[in-house]
């Protein structure tokens with residue numbers, strides 16, 4: 001089945017909404033569906049969009065104060081008592097500050113605590129490096145039992161929230177603060193552990209996660225006008241990674257690009273490099289943050305500066321294609 | 332810079348100038364934190380123009396007193412005060428939060444001389460201040476230097492604060508002087524609703540600290556409390572400064588919604604007018620700084 005994209009996915013009129021908005025709606029829906037769902041927040045109720053849940057279920061909302069480590073340990077206790085705790089903060093602080101608590105009290109304990117890291121990546125306004133969480137994918141991906149989901153848009157974030165509410169596992173959901181393009185539709189599939197081919201091609205496989213996927217769609221459209229056919233894969237689940245979908249594509253294209261607004265070390269780029277290194281060594285170009293911090297600035301300036309805007313992605317990907325012979329196993 | 336150069340009236344005027352700069356820079360930046368920045372302008376004025384021994388022209392002077400700003404979101408008051416004391420040109424305040432600026436949304440040590448430590452994530456300033464104070468007291472034998480830190484009251488929710496408080500109490504770090512901006516607000520509402528802090532005085536006392544409570548808008552009280560804190564040689568000191576969030580701009584005062592919002596153009600105009608005519612003393616119109 002071809003993945004249904006929004007009619008205006010490639011247009012200038014593409015709908016814009018922050019992924020955290022989808023989370024807010026998804027959590028309220030998860031709360032309606034299951035009375036075991038409880039919401040915990042660390043003094044960021046509205047900006048993480050947990051206020052929708054709080055308004056609907058005031059008796060199931062718990063204010064922790066500015067205490068991210070306690071946020072996780074209390075959630076673990078609630079999970080042990082049979083609840084499904086969603087914990088909301090900025091990703092910089094949870095999992096940023098609460099990592100060891102997550103490792104021990106959530107993952108080692110195998111408690112189905114949901115860690116929601118909002119304001120992740122570069123879409124954090126002008127707050128600067130301290131608030132731009134770029135290491136969260138790596139931090140969460142190395143934890144046994146942890147599921148890691150990075151929704152591509154607000155519609156998918158809503159579906160992902162519903163899905164992790166019922167998966168019975170420790171789960172991390174990465175969200176962005178700013179409005180980003182909504183490229184999927186209500187009918188588009190979402191399943192934890194699945195990656196989706198949004199666009200077929202044979203010259204290169206472009207794998208995106210989170211808000212970068214839409215930029216890759218624009219890049220692929222641009223490349224098509226130059227006679228290059230890029231396959232675009234959207235990987236909203238970083239862990240477990242959909243190895244089959246990625247390997248099938250790479251066998252066809254022989255070249256791979258990954259894109260994320262995160263550190264490539266340990267991020268999507270790291271995950272794909274590990275997969276290809278073990279199962280199908282293939283030339284790989286990882287786009288993202290290369291061992292540096294972010295900084296304050298307008299969104300457009302930042303994405304341009306770090307090479308993550310479509311205008312910067314296209315030449316960099318084109319150069320990679322030009323300089324990299326197609327590699328096929330057995331060459 | 333050394334104490335006693337400006338009269339109390341002049342210090343009050345400085346605080347007002349700093350508030351005007353805060354409003355202007357926040358409006359221009361289009362994002363940032365108004366309430367805590369305005370609410371602590373009197374304390375920052377007292378610190379930088381009177382209490383602290385420092386040299387704006389030589390930020391790394393090895394005889395300096397230090398300020399560790401723990402609640403980094405009130406960066407605008409720190410930047411404005413530093414500019415007014417001469418660390419950098421006032422015009423640079425215009426670059427707050429812009430790409431490439433030394434004035435990052437939250438202060439970064441490696442970008443701007445005079446910033447002692449990077450902050451923004453709450454709860455980390457007190458421990459760093461305590462580490463420095465420990466070095467002064469136990470390792471480097473420098474009894475005449477003092478380490479100041481500023482914390483928000485909501486920030487006191489963080490466990491790291493109390494770990495640091497216990498450490499400072501254990502080692503009787505008497506060169507460590509902490510301010511708490513007791514403005515009773517944080518992001519989700521009043522501190523009482525989000526996470527009650529009282530008995531706050533009792534908490535600090537039980538951790539081995541000397542505690543003073545003052546009116547955080549009375550510059551004389553701020554200076555006196557700091558003198559008292561320096562005179563206490565057996566304990567670390569905390570000064571719980573009761574402040575009004577948004578102080579000086581009536582439509583921001585007491586309202587937690589202004590924690591993380593900048594004024595828009597009209598609001599900034601209104602605010603600057605109010606600050607110019609503070610106490611019925613009409614200042615000249617024109618640029619905020």
Ligand SMILES: Cc1ncc(C[n+]2csc(CCOP(=O)(O)OP(=O)(O)O)c2C)c(N)n1
Nearest residue numbers: 043367451452453483484485486516517518
């Ligand atoms: C570790 C951490 N958690 C959460 C935040 C988000 N945050 C920024 S300011 C703030 C409220 C702080 O309250 P307070 O210290 O009283 O400052 P005020 O609102 O009075 O300026 C929060 C929760 C943060 N910066 N760091």
Ligand SMILES: [Mg+2]
Nearest residue numbers: 484485516517
């Ligand atoms: Mg406060």
